[in-house]
Amino acid sequence: MDPKTETFSAPVDAAILAEMQRIAEDQERQLQSVIEEAFTDFIEKYRHHKARPHVLAHFQDSVDKNAELGRLLAL
Secondary structure (H helix, E strand, O other): OOOOOOOOOOOOOHHHHHHHHHHHHHOOOOHHHHHHHHHHHHHHHHHHOOOOHHHHHHHHHHHHHOHHHHHHHHO
């Protein structure tokens, strides 16, 4: 059974759309299929790689606190 589909319209940067169309042609796929894959990849990235603000704050504090050590180790 095919998943339910909906039609929508949204403005998009012309260069991005052209690149998506080129990819679809290169892969001999429909543009819709390429866009659905891009949406799916974006959702997956958002769900699984989104750092929580307090974690980022602690990380930045650690980087700031240890900046001199980082500089010395980079030499």
